[in-house]
Amino acid sequence: MRSVLLACAVAGAMAQAGVAGAQAPAALAPAAAPSSFGHYQPPKTYNSQIRQSFYVRMRDGTRLAVTVARPAVDGKPAEGRFPVIWHHTLSATQEAADGTGPRAAGFRSIPGLTDYGYVVVQVARRGNGQSFGTMRGYHERNEDADAYEMIDWLADQPWSNGIVGQYGCSNTGDAAVHAMTGGNPHLKAVFAGCFSWNKYDAMRRGGIFAQWGTGPTRTIEQDMAIPPIDGDENKVMLRKAAEEHQRATPLFELWKSLPYRDSWAPSVQSTFWAEGSASSYANQMRRSGTALYVVGGWRDELRDQGLITFLNIPGTRILIGDWLHCQNDGFGLVEEAHRFFDRHLKGIDTGIDRDPPIHYYTVGADEWRSATQWPLPQAPQTSFAITAKGLESGAAKPAPLTTSFAVDYATPCVGEGGGPTMQPCHPKGAGFSVAGKALAAPVEVTGHGLADVWIAADTPDANLFLLLEDVAPDGSVKVVTEGRLKASLRKTDKAPWALPGLPWHRAYAEDAQMLKPGEPVRMQFDLMPTSYVWAKGHRIQFTFAGSDYRERARSANSQPARITLISDAAHPSSVSLPIVKP
Structure with a gap:
């Protein structure tokens, strides 16, 4: 109850006057600045940001840690209601081990979009970071239900205009794509990198367990090393959350126990490759109407998964660089995410609709190229x-x-x-x-x-x-x-x-x-x-x-x-x- 009151108190303290709107504008507003692929820098409208962290209680009583970053002017919260961009991640404080650490470059910098009139929110997934609960597998349906509930919560806050976007890469890219499967009407756009379309094909490629990732498995000491939420400076709540995390099935052991696509996992009581795969919910994703922008790299283990998603979710955009996992060397990834979100969350004509849906970097030719379909018809x-x-x-x-x-x-x-x-x-x-x-x-x-x-x-x-x-x-x-x-x-x-x-x-x-x-x-x-x-x-x-x-x-x-x-x-x-x- 204490955490619920804290969340309500924080929300009340952060309330500002404004008019809420649950839908994106029907007509496109004029472009705010000259725009092209990877280049979009409209002028900043705010010069600082206010951050607060607290717990939000889910339907089953599990408390999720949330950090809210709001636009501010000279250190004071800006008045009005704003579109919200959120990140369903592994901690509420963007730790290096979350999958969007230093190597994730542009993804880690997206919270800076508060300067342009967005509220940006970090939510630690259940069983991770400062959040309570226990992970049951990886991108399981409890997480997806949390995402639906959290999107409703974000849309209902006094600093929100009811229009929500989401981003992530690696495990958080999977979480962002899975949020689409719920069909929440407030979720208008997802910017996701290096995720799996089908978990078996990604994690047991060719039936072989030969790739680097088996998700987060952390000790109590590792959990205790991260910053606590505001008001928990003595880490009492963090300690309780860390102890709950230890009841999770280690993901390495889970995946090792599933050699076939239809293998049953007694530890989570599921044919988990199906439960945890976005591909299982393709119809729900298509019905959601949520705009999707996929990011990949030619040197990432999941590069085929983004292209397969492109073929199965109409309207998807995709860019693939000469990058390792969740990297974007030499490319303005935040600018491209900003251009995408301005189009779908603010209704601004950023020029993105006139771009081909595929952009890819050709190694050796050392240039970006574009296409309207995949495979390329000129590459038999x-x-x-x-x-x-x-x-x-x-x-x-x-x-x-x-x-x-x-x-x-x-x-x-x-x-x-x-x-x-x-x-x-x-x-x-x-x-x-x-x-x-x-x-x-x-x-x-x-x-x-x-x-x-x-x-x-x-x-x-x-x-x-x-x-x-x-x-x-x-x-x-x-x-x-x-x-x-x-x-x-x-x-x-x-x-x-x-x-x-x-x-x-x-x-x-x-x-x-x-x-x-x-x-x-x-x-x-x-x-x-x-x-x-x-x-x-x-x-x-x-x-x-x-x-x-x-x-x-x-x-x-x-x-x-x-x-x-x-x-x-x-x-x-x-x-x-x-x-x-x-």
Whole structure:
């Protein structure tokens, strides 16, 4: 009760005169400043910000920590009601470990939009940060119900005009997209980066547990190190919240227990890949009418997920840079978010409606490009046969190849870092590499590569990794993108959502097909998308490996000492690339 009274007292103290409006303006207001992609800087209308933090009680009594930042003039709260932009995050104080720490660059700076007439709010999700409660999985339906309730609360405050937007990246990007599934009419726009459309395809890509993220799992000491909310300087409430957090199921253990898309998790009493996936609620997202802007990076593990979302939620905008997870080096991300929110929360003509919906950076050409559809119609798939003579395009009778390569489970990827900076690396001394001839002219690949290869092993299962690489004239190798598939989950099926021409694996437990010693099996899978130019004189190379240094919780059944790659008339192996026509 004390926390409810505190929230009410704070809300009363923050109340200002103004006229509330629950809907965005029907007609667009004139543009406030010249605007173009990544460039939008109207003049500031406020010169400072007032922050207050407190608890808000949810429907079941769980108290969520909230920090409200309001526009101010010379340290005094500005009068009137404003659109609200909120962040469903891991703490109410934007800590470095929240997924929008220093590496998140522009996302971390969005609270500065108070200078332009927005209230910006941080809400710690239940079971995290200063909030009470216990996490039940990751982006589970309790969180989504919290989001709906919180949006109602934000719309009803005396400093709010009832129009709400949301933002986030990584785990908070997922939270923002999940908020759309509730269909709250106050939520008009979501700006979300590096999230998952389908959690199984993102976290168990190709059926393999080989990516860096398993979400927040923190000790009481780590929770106690963050700042408390106002009025809890002695951290009594923070301590109680931290103790409740410890009842959560560790996400690493949860995800490890779910090898198949339909796996049941006794710890959370759910087929959790479905419960926690935005894809499960695609119809609700489409019906919501909420505008969505997706941000991704060509070096982010989730880059395909944003593009798949684009294909399934009409009206979505997307930008993809040459970035790691939640980064935006050299690009005005806050300016673009501001342009988007001004359009959908204030009804200002920012020019964004006249832009193509897709903006992407082409590495090697070093420029931003735009498109109206994905895949690009000017980038048809070009097939490369894997032969004993190297990569051959258009060969009538490619030279047959049968080769066995060692699988190295021990060598680390030196210098690749940890967490979201973890990238695949060329497995020197292991795997099998096959390259084409030196290019007579630059070649651009924009889109998703497709692998169709035959392998054999002497274990019941095997993990196959495929790297697309750029080999320079001096022999140095750069990994451009990657794909992977567990051999036992090779069965393809029709996807329940739109895909950009990619094979899809249902990966139910009943779909598993174990290997027979030495018997070839066909593996069809996609490479994550890229936009990259190989320079003249460079070579395109594919490297096959049976392990990756990012793998976690390996299965003993999936650890062959060697894998055999086969390419002949009966077992034609090839990889196709979406090569842009000159």
